[in-house]
Amino acid sequence: MEEEIKKIRNKQSNILFYFMLSIGLIGSLTILLQNIYRWTIVDIFTPFIAPFIEMIGYLVFIVCSLIVFVYFVVSKPFQRARNGIPILINIVVLVLVFIVPFTSLTLNLDYRLNKSEREEAIKLVVDESLKPNVPYNTALIHLPNKYEKLSKGGGEIVVKGSGQDTHILFYTYRGVVDNFAGFIYTADGRSPDETLFGDFIQVKKLDKNWYWVSAT
Known part of the structure; x- marks a missing residue:
């Protein structure tokens, strides 16, 4: 019985991890793609609307990052190495956005x-x-x-x-x-x-x- 409960908890933990990983990836891909395709966004939505699209993109990133950060903080110590992956991905992408000259590329x-x-x-x-x-x-x-x-x-x-x-x-x-x-x-x-x-x-x-x- 205890073994079955343990398996169920592990399964639930894995499902939650992949869900949080998906949230982290959504946030990261949002700001990454909007920086890569910045001029295309401006061309489609005009210079008047494009800044609002960009603001929405960063808002999505911030919300997603907060969710995966809280997930990491409330994790049990032995799970943090794995559960910190989503927030780590977001941090790496944010650094890339600031240091990589996507516009020039x-x-x-x-x-x-x-x-x-x-x-x-x-x-x-x-x-x-x-x-x-x-x-x-x-x-x-x-x-x-x-x-x-x-x-x-x-x-x-x-x-x-x-x-x-x-x-x-x-x-x-x-x-x-x-x-x-x-x-x-x-x-x-x-x-x-x-x-x-x-x-x-x-x-x-x-x-x-x-x-x-x-x-x-």
């Missing part, structure tokens, strides 16, 4: 994966197969469906200058007014001209004719 991946298609679109612009087609702004071109994914915030690119002075901006973040970030192609390979786009906070050279800029 995802932008670099975006640049490398889509470079050839962006250059296809640029060739169409240079050949004048693509011309400004947005009524309210003569510098904007709404890309064809095939290329819409190349510029966040609506699939539009900014074309300024001509000939060797041509600058073409593909948005990675399209905020309001002059608040934006994106990849800029310059025909002559020189650093992008601030007078064409606004004040740059950051300019990073990626390749011969390519730069990533952040402006406000």
